[in-house]
Amino acid sequence: MASPLPPGPVGIRVRVPAKINLALKVGSPREDGFHPLATVYQAVSLCDEVYAEWANPDEYEVTVSGEGTGLVPTDDSNLAIRAAKLLARTYGPHDSLGVSLSIKKAIPVAGGLAGGSADGAGALLACAVLWDLDVGPEALAELAAELGSDVPFALVGGTAVGSGRGESLVPALARGNYHWVLAFGHQGLSTPAVYRRFDALSAPAEPLAVPDDLMNALRVGDAKLLGAALSNDLQEAALEMQPQLRQTLDFGLDYGALGAIVSGSGPTCAFLVAGEPAAVDLSVALSAEGVCRAVRRTTGPVPGARVIS
Ligand code: ATP
Numbered sequence: 665m666a667s668p669l670p671p672g673p674v675g676i677r678v679r680v681p682a683k684i685n686l687a688l689k690v691g692s693p694r695e696d697g698f699h700p701l702a703t704v705y706q707a708v709s710l711c712d713e714v715y716a717e718w719a720n721p722d723e724y725e726v727t728v729s730g731e732g733t734g735l736v737p738t739d740d741s742n743l744a745i746r747a748a749k750l751l752a753r754t755y756g757p758h759d760s761l762g763v764s765l766s767i768k769k770a771i772p773v774a775g776g777l778a779g780g781s782a783d784g785a786g787a788l789l790a791c792a793v794l795w796d797l798d799v800g801p802e803a804l805a806e807l808a809a810e811l812g813s814d815v816p817f818a819l820v821g822g823t824a825v826g827s828g829r830g831e832s833l834v835p836a837l838a839r840g841n842y843h844w845v846l847a848f849g850h851q852g853l854s855t856p857a858v859y860r861r862f863d864a865l866s867a868p869a870e871p872l873a874v875p876d877d878l879m880n881a882l883r884v885g886d887a888k889l890l891g892a893a894l895s896n897d898l899q900e901a902a903l904e905m906q907p908q909l910r911q912t913l914d915f916g917l918d919y920g921a922l923g924a925i926v927s928g929s930g931p932t933c934a935f936l937v938a939g940e941p942a943a944v945d946l947s948v949a950l951s952a953e954g955v956c957r958a959v960r961r962t963t964g965p966v967p968g969a970r971v972i973s
Contacts, residue, residue: 675717676794680786680818680969681707682777682962684844684927684934686882686890690862690897691872698813698829699859702872704836704882705814707821708844708964712769712779713972714744714786716794719762724748726765732773735852736780743784743811748791750807755797763791772958774852776902776928778814782969785818789969805833821968823882825874839885842936842964843943845921847912847956849931853902858929861901868897891923891936902930909933912955919949 683705691700712730719725724745728736736742740749744765752758765787771779785808792799801819808815813830823838881889903909903926912933913924920942921935933956937943943961950959 675715675973676790676971677713677715677973678786678790678969679711679713679972680782680789681821681966682710682771682779682782683707683814683817684777684964685896686823686894687874687878688896688898688928689872689874690859691868691870693863700828700872701813701826701830702874703826703830704823704874704878705817705826706823706842706964707817707966707968708962709966710770710777710846710960710962712767712771712782712786714783714790715766715768716748716787716790717764718794719764721760721762722758723762723764726767728767728769730769731771732769735773736767736769743780743815744787747784747787747807747811747815750810751788751791751797751799752795754807755792755799755803756795761795763794765790772848772852772932774854775848775932776853776926776930777846777932778818778928781812781814782818784808784811784815785969789819789971793971817968819968821966823965836879836882838882838965840882840887842887842890843939844962844964845916845935845937845943845946845950846927846960846962847916847933847935847950848958848960849906849909850957851906851931853905853930855929858898858901858905861905862898865901865904866897887936887938888922891921894923894925894936896925896928898929899926902926906931908955912950915953915955916946916950919946921946
């Protein structure tokens with residue numbers, strides 16, 4: 665027989681954003697296999713939602729709807745389930761906790777926008793509130809770093825400089841709101857495969873630091889300067905693996921985008937544009953040209969994971 669529900673809220677809904685890497689510098693692999701990074705993240709308004717409801721003790725389940733549903737695992741390898749279990753193990757009376765998670769995806773799967781990491785961060789926050797655990801932001805950030813390199817940033821959002829594997833964060837001195845157009849690829853790209861191609865292609869840049877021109881552009885809040893300063897060490901590898909992305913980037917730049925970049929390990933192409941009208945124009949043009957699977961307009965920076973109900 666099912667045990668009675670514990671007191672407290674029945675369900676918690678969390679909204680959690682995608683990220684774009686405005687700059688991504690990648691070093692040679694470390695002994696643990698991870699690549700050291702110097703990156704600048706920006707959280708954008710393209711968000712997944714994670715809804716957490718009480719389930720019977722020790723029951724963990726997830727359902728997924730929306731963008732890329734069939735590509736997301738619903739077993740224990742789902743990052744949201746891993747997050748919930750890690751939280752329960754570390755902070756809960758874990759044998760009395762359980763959760764049923766529903767993820768509504770808008771962030772494309774394997775798109776270089778850290779969608780899985782967003783769901784992990786969303787589940788950490790939703791479960792911490794649902795279960796009424798005594799766990800603060802710093803403790804959550806530590807668990808997030810255990811789950812994955814991009815998960816801590818999804819908790820905090822905004823614009824931040826990441827180092828280490830990307831999990832060590834410092835807020836960036838950044839002004840302005842930026843308009844982005846995102847072109848989703850027809851197929852995803854596996855992050856490990858892109859790193860392998862990167863290793864085969866290049867001698868990594870040293871020293872590992874985020875570019876000064878990009879930090880200056882953010883400091884003054886100048887979209888034109890920012891567009892010119894976007895950079896991604898993984899871009900060449902992603903373009904080799906999906907050469908048609910070159911055409912997508914070139915099309916956006918020819919159309920007047922202030923900057924164009926493959927986000928993270930790709931294949932999503934991110935175009936920085938001057939404002940809302942330019943974003944609408946470019947979205948329509950990209951769709952009409954058929955150079956991508958889907959187009960979304962988005963803005964950044966936005967806050968990280970937050971409870972909305
Ligand atoms: P990153 O930019 O952090 O490298 P990504 O955006 O390229 O990530 P994700 O959408 O995070 O890629 O998905 C990578 C893989 O993780 C997927 O192929 C999928 O098998 C797995 N995965 C596990 N949990 C999730 C989840 N909740 N949502 C999406 N993918 C998930």
